[in-house]
Amino acid sequence: MVSAPLSPRVEQGLHCLALERDITFFTTYYNSALHKKGFWSSIDSYLFLLYIDLLKDPTWYAYCILLGDDVSSPEGESMKRKSVASILSLGFLFLIAGGLVSCDLRFPSRATGRLSISFESPQTSRTILPRVEVNSYIIHFEGPTTQESVSSQGGTATVDLMAGSWNIQVDGLDAGGLVIAEGRVDDVSVVAGGSETISIALSTLTTGSGSADISLTWPEGLFPSVDGCKIFKDGNECSADYLEIDLVARRLRYREELDSGSYGIRIALARAGTEITVYEALHIYGNLCSQALIELEIEDFNQPPAAPSGLMLSEGLGSILLSWTDNSRVENGFSVERSANGLTWTTIADDILPNAGSYTDSSAAIGTEYSYRLKAFNALGHSQASNIASASWAAPTPGGTLSFSNIGTAQISVSWIMANDNNEPSSALEFRLYYSNLNNIGTQALAQANGIAVMDWTAQSLSQTISGLASGVNYHFMLLVRDSAGNIGQYEQATQATLIAQGSVNIAITVLSPIDEPLSFNEDGDPIIDQEGILQISVNETFDSYQWVLDSGLIPGAIGGTLSLNCSPLSLGVHHLAIYARKNGLLYSSRFRFSVGN
Secondary structure, eight states: OOOOOOOHHHHHHHHHHHTTOOHHHHHHHHHHHHHHHOTGGGHHHHHHHHHHHHHHOTTTHHHHHHTTOOTTSHHHHHHHTOOHHHHHHHHHHHHHHHTTOOOOOOOOSSOEEEEEEEEEOOOOOSSBOBOOOOOEEEEEEESSSOOOOEEESSSEEEEEEESEEEEEEEEEEOTTSOEEEEEEEEEEEEOTTOEEEEEEEOEEOOSSEEEEEEEEEOOTTOSSOOOEEEEEETTEEOOGGGEEEETTTTEEEEEEEEESEEEEEEEEEEETTEEEEEEEEEEEOTTOEEEEEEEOOTHHHHSOOOOOEEEEEEEETTEEEEEEEOOOSSOOEEEEEEESSSSSOEEEEEEEOTTOOEEEETTOOTTOOEEEEEEEEETTEEOOOOOOEEEOOOOOEEEEEEEEESOOSSOEEEEEEEEEOSSSOGGGOEEEEEEESSSOOOSHHHHHHHSEESSOSEETOOEEEEOSOOTTOEEEEEEEEEOTTOOEEEOOOEEEEOOOEEEEOOEEEEEEESTTSOOEEOTTSOEEEETTOEEEEEESSOOSEEEEEETTEEOTTOOSSEEEEEOTTSOSEEEEEEEEEEETTEEEEEEEEEEEEO
């Protein structure tokens, strides 16, 4: 099958139609085009108008245009009332033309793209949370056009949207149709003809109210048995209206409607003058019930709590971070012990709250490796110690001193050696360079307060060029290096002066290409060089060394007295070229401004 190419006018028309332009534009435009071009040379225009006709009235419009009638004339209105037979006649003419060439034309109805959405339901943890069962989803759209909401029974949905920027809101519903979770992603870009995939994490509602339903049991055969129970919420004893206590059946139950939010629950069990306490964190979410069953064992009443496990350490900002697994229901808290030699242990914290899983040691000295262990405790004593873990924290170590190159009257290039870190690879470190013409950036704090930042924090950076400097001025430089924990090290401050220009360089300017066009100038007197042209600049005397700078950037490899500049990579408009030449230790320069045109 041979495809008949669309004319540029039809391509333009289809594009405008996809953007929902006024259809009157097409009728006027293509009616005129048909009269000018003739019938057979305008067959693609006819096909386009037939497409518009199908959108408006399939019995008359394309037929009128084909015959050159004015659709607003009485004759055109008359033809509008023609029957389906008219369009069949039109189709017959089309088939005749189709005998010469078979046309395979596809017309887009809208400039749309496809968006695939996946949903991530809320996750549960050690904290008492509601059991979240999302049965269905409703997806809402905010964007360039009105888009109806879409329902989904599964974890994904696919929808075609108008090209543009969209905000996507997802509601998660339970089996009863109540919204129990929501998620949102803004500024999702949909490209015409493209296909995008996004994932939206849903969180349980933090507005409205929900309920708590906590049950606790203790074992048979406990002697002496439990003789009293109390429940406290955020330190306040709960009313008996919310409690069901059965000492004989060895159980209690707490149920209450609560506003969405976080609560601390303490369950106190009295037994022969000794109190065993259970601490739980409770989260309440809108329209959901936070439910838990806590089953205590005989060991919970007769011996210290179970030891925590899985102690892990990581570097923090000027600190060491501890995390562990809580293996007990009945601890009153945790204590942390630290050692600098693995033999002598000192308790550095004994007030860590029950149900905790982390601690930050901000008293650890920089560069010192410590060993840590921790224990759980309650009224019956301390648990066995956890596993021992060791770590240190330190700022990154600078790699040598700063060095300078490409020193000119207005620029200096600064380079450095990669730094090292005690906990992560050098490739993960980030750098930030400061400078000042005053000697006021000698420390990290001073650099951040007084210096001019050349760049934002950047990883794997080993050099930077500073332009726009003053001639003959001493500049001070400070480089900072940061690890992922935020610890910052500093290189030694260094100083470098820009050069002082001693005179000008005599240059000759030649346009090598195109050679058949005379040189022209803009209104500011700048020569205009064709974007496809080549500009040659030559220094008319000999110097010891040369540097060429284009638009404040050093031209790599340009070290001789002649420069051939290909203008094709340059943008249209004004550009600045500078030559810096040295002789007998003195610097000379010349600047040249030109304009690139087409």
